[in-house]
Amino acid sequence: MSPAHAFSGLDTDEAARRLAADGPNLLSADRTRSLALIALSALREPMFLLLAAASALYLTLGDLSEGLLLAAAGLVTVALVVAQEARSEAALKALRQLSDPVVRVVRDGRAQAIAAQNLVCGDIVLLAEGQRAPADGALLGPDILQIDESALTGESVAVVRSGVPAPPDGALSDRVFAGTLVVAGQGVVRIDATGPRTALGRIGASLSTIGESRTPLQKSTGRIVIWIGAMALVFAVVVALAYGLLRGLWIDGALAGITIAIALIPEEFPVVLSVFLSLGAWRLAQHQVLVRRAAAIEALGGATMLCVDKTGTLTENRMAVAALWSPQAEGRPDDEPLAPALRDVLDTAVRASSPQPTDPMDLALAALAPPATERPEQVWPLATHRLAVVQTWRTPDGRRTAAKGSPEAVFALCRMTASETAAARSALERLASGGLRVLAVAEADHDAAVAAPEELEFRFRGLVGFLDPVAADVPAALEVARAAGIDVAMITGDYPATALKIAGDAGIDVSAGLMTGAEIAALDEAALAARIRDVRVFARVQPGQKLALVRAFQANGAVVAMTGDGVNDAPALEAADIGVAMGGRGTDVAREAADLVLLDDRFGSILGAVRLGRRIFTNLRRALIYITAIHVPIAGLALLPILLGAPPLLFPIHVVLLELVIDPVCSLAFEAEPSEEDAMRRPPRPQRSGLFGLMEIVTGLARGLPILATVLALYLIVLPAAGEAVARSAAYVALAVSNLALALAIGASAGVGLFDPRRRLFWSISASLAVILLTALYAPAVAHVFRFGAPSPGLLSLAVAAGLFAGGWSGLVRWLRARSGAARPPYQPLGAGA
Structure with missing residues (x-):
């Protein structure tokens, strides 16, 4: 099946004609009182x-x-x-118009964002993890999605959907229904029912964006x-x-x-x-700043602690590949000529990226090397137990699997020796201390399909360093926060040295050092509350550990505002006194759990x-x-x-x-x-x-x-x-x-x-x-x-x-x-x- 970017989709005029004929993609009428x-x-x-x-x-x-x-x-x-x-x-x-969901569709031959209510039958929609399906449709291509259909069926266990026809005894289906949530994976969907004609619309359900x-x-x-x-x-x-x-x-x-x-x-x-x-x-x-729950207006003025992400909140979220490293060479992507070993690092990183890149790091890699025109045969998305994306591709000689993710996860996949790991870690520390976000890449050649990446023998290729500078307005905004009596803590999944460098550049207090996710996991609630009284930088934090941090700050008497954008951030956003979701890069789940949505994803907007x-x-x-x-x-x-x-x-x-x-x-x-x-x-x-x-x-x-x-x-x-x-x-x-x-x-x-x-x-x-x-x-x-x-x-x-x-x-x-x-x-x- 052709990749999503090869679809031309509907043209603007045809989409407008269908919208006029079928009506907007809405499940309920406007609730405004006359x-x-x-x-x-x-x-x-x-x-x-x-x-x-x-x-x-x-x-x-x-x-x-x-x-x-x-x-x-x-x-x-x-x-x-x-x-x-x-x-x-x-x-x-x-406010309701501002809060209307936005979806990515392919129209006039290019991907673009439109309001979900303007979706029509025949549209090609790009779905990713954490998004709700905006209408009913069919998956195209071999992508595998895990979808939570509890809004329709009441069943809490996610189901698996794919555009590949299922065998007679298989359980796969290509159907995607409005209101269901993509738990994992990404895919391309052709819409065939909108508004009241969807399965959700037929049972009389309605969605609400501003609570009554x-x-x-x-x-x-x-x-x-x-x-x-x-x-x-x-x-x-x-x-x-x-x-x-x-x-x-x-x-x-x-x-x-x-x-x-x-x-x-x-x-x-x-x-x-x-x-x-x-x-x-x-x-x-x-x-x-979009208010989803009016009670947040009452709490805003009393916030004493802002817990913020690094990427896209304190930084520009505008990644650029700044450094490449392999055991044989080191350089920049614009070096002429680029060393063959570094070219291999770059090619492997692209093979581990999405063919329809939306992530800032994938986009940065695509700017240097065009993504593949075919689609991967198999994809293992980022998971809690494996912080890496792994994709398998067909080659003339068999299969090649590429992995890209946190250095620790890739080191584990490669089963590296102590000396190999020491050299890679030394390079990692040097790149991270310069404020770069570092990913490791590896690849494996094999003939038969495998059930899990851990079955393969990966070869470590090297490291890719991404530069994401601190946004220009952040240091001044942090000065305003300090003057207003508001502490700011940075919580990131990034490498510790990178986190400290970015936090220092932004103006966050780094005098007490940092805590890692492993340290957080090792402490009980009382010990964690005592430990974080002075610490304001947290690195290698798992999304689930944000909830523990929120509760610890609250135990210390803080009124906590927490930012988040991922599916797993929802518990922390719910627990915080003020949950703040990212409107630009955030998932639907995060926005639904939050009290406020930042439409421009800027730290200054919070203040x-x-x-x-x-x-x-x-x-x-x-x-x-x-x-x-x-x-x-x-x-x-x-x-x-x-x-x-x-x-x-x-x-x-x-x-x-x-x-x-x-x-x-x-x-x-x-x-x-x-x-x-x-x-x-x-x-x-x-x-x-x-x-x-x-x-x-x-x-x-x-x-x-x-x-x-x-x-x-x-x-x-x-x-x-x-x-x-x-x-x-x-x-x-x-x-x-x-x-x-x-x-x-x-x-x-x-x-x-x-x-x-x-x-x-x-x-x-x-x-x-x-x-x-x-x-x-x-x-x-x-x-x-x-x-x-x-x-x-x-x-x-x-x-x-x-x-x-x-x-x-x-x-x-x-x-x-x-x-x-x-x-x-x-x-x-x-x-x-x-």
């Missing part, structure tokens, strides 16, 4: 139901203007919720909202009964109860969480995600504190005047107007607030520091009580002299201004200018509220509805000044502290002082 569904959900919110009840009461009393105004306010509230939810849905839809489940934070916040809401409703009923029993005004009591219920129910909490998590995920995607995670966490906490704080004066001003025997200060329409300010301020203005300048010069927050707890509630009360005291005092002082309507106007202006001043005081990031362009949403909301207030104060028809009286310029100025002070005093204190240069606590490295 505007109608969002609006229907908003109409069931307690806030809207309370507004509807208040509007009905006013209309029953014949107060047409206030009843209609409340009804309009209810519709505006619904529209605001719909707008926010629609923005969140748009962000999620963009609520995060722990959303669940806990939902419980808080239900608890506070229930208390608010009970309190509102008690107030309504007391009002009616004490004054005999049952309708007024009902209105007072509704007012207090509206003031107390923190319906902004779930809205704010939804907006922050969805827009936060969207912002991360703009920085090439960018940490910075955004810190920003999201900080702004979300501020928004929730603001919500708590502003409900204190609203609820207090709705209740205390009644208890003190004064005329009511707030009616439902007043509370609703403030709520229409609170929602956009806390959910959109706070979310848009930029990071503080020193966000990455602070230590990570403590692991046990929750987003919202008793301390935040106390902080909210401390910010809200001064506003309550100031506005109530202003109302009671002005009331005897100016009357109820004017006193209400002055107090309401002070309350509204303090609302905005508090938002700015809590949300403003240190070091960011007051009129920074990124804060334009806040100032737009402030300007809109100012126009509404002035209209309500001085337009007689509107003032009548709000029960306002026009205050004098002096009283209006006093109200504005009182509001600015009551809401903004904490921001002033914060600004003065920042100007004084108060130092933050120094960062203590993990394990310091232990």
Whole structure:
């Protein structure tokens, strides 16, 4: 059978025609909610139901203007919720498009990457280990794949598939089904069924790329909202009964109860969480970080340890053959002429590489010597017990088998003597200490097929050194990590000397030396946790040992972010506090196990995600504190005047107007607030520091009580002299201004200018509220509805000044502290002082 690169595949026009005829290769419809569904959900919110009840009461009393105004306010509230939810849905839809699986196909005679949903019948797909089959099809050629079909059959044991027809009693089959996982091997598949026509599609299964489940934070916040809401409703009923029993005004009591219920129910909490998590995920995607689980956004800002791969994360993953060595000669691949022994090393390495190279080292070899046009007769892929790739080829004289892999594995295959091994190891150490990644190659000639490579007598050919330099932006990114109090550990399967050289070039602390996989395996959990307190370089690590390292770091109190790209990395990615998969070179299994996917595979993107995670966490906490704080004066001003025997200060329409300010301020203005300048010069927050707890509630009360005291005092002082309507106007202006001043005081990031362009949403909301207030104060028809009286310029100025002070005093204190240069606590490295 011809190799995959010999297939021309479909041309672009034919593929487009088939896509239009058959539809996209999707198993389920888009999960985005429509505007109608969002609006229907908003109409069931307690806030809207309370507004509807208040509007009905006013209309029953014949107060047409206030009843209609409340009804309009209810519709505006619904529209605001719909707008926010629609923005969140748009962000999620963009994320789903980014997270669509990508497959390699042959079209127009060349291999290219396309979105899996654009796959059509007749496409030639290149499948490799760790990938999920994107559609149903048939294997072409002699490749042997081990495939996990548990998604279809429930059977956990992998099956063997090949394009070679099976003997009558054989178990091989050429069928590959959508959703099944390639456990080992690589192959070429011609697609013959897509989307709902696949076996998986016919049984009604669906795949999900962004989870719909609520995060722990959303669940806990939902419980808080239900608890506070229930208390608010009970309190509102008690107030309504007391009002009616004490004054005999049952309708007024009902209105007072509704007012207090509206003031107390923190319906902004779930809205704010939804907006922050969805827009936060969207912002991360703009920085090439795809969020697969929203809970990762909550954990990002607290990461204290980054465990990263070497190849492609710290290095460029752009391999080039830099050195060749054999027992007879040593040189570079561009030497003229190249020594025959070195030509044999290069040819053997190519024979042990894939005919359709995708691995960076295979690509580097293919650039020097074109891959074979035929296909190998037999392939033994990389395995845990044999870290080498072995391929058998037909020759005119029989068979030739080539091996390429870790020097230790190839030395074992060759059964080398002590003196032969010593010479090879000396050359290996010299190449590795120069930062080269070194592979050994060997070959064997034989007549009959064998069951395992260990049956053959291999001849050691030599070593190939690959140069993969440290990426240019990595040293600076590591400096940022250190300043942010984040330790970085490099975990690689590479040779120890290579690992130390690359780690030192990148800027990782190598003073404590390194640990090897063998050393890790020899220690129990407690001993390993003690040993790794200072070690930050780990070499010759097996994928399964990454899990032990993650648990050891966590035992030392670290919040661990772990990168991975292979099938066997999945357990470590699952166990880490933040699993990070490589989007470019990572396998589907790694991406499914991870919380985040790096779309560009860059180390700097991880730190960018940490910075955004810190920003999201900080702004979300501020928004929730603001919500708590502003409900204190609203609820207090709705209740205390009644208890003190004064005329009511707030009616439902007043509370609703403030709520229409609170929602956009806390959910959109706070979310848009930029990071503080020193966000990455602070230590990570403590692991046990929750987003919202008793301390935040106390902080909210401390910010809200001064506003309550100031506005109530202003109302009671002005009331005897100016009357109820004017006193209400002055107090309401002070309350509204303090609302905005508090938002700015809590949300403003240190070091960011007051009129920074990124804060334009806040100032737009402030300007809109100012126009509404002035209209309500001085337009007689509107003032009548709000029960306002026009205050004098002096009283209006006093109200504005009182509001600015009551809401903004904490921001002033914060600004003065920042100007004084108060130092933050120094960062203590993990394990310091232990």
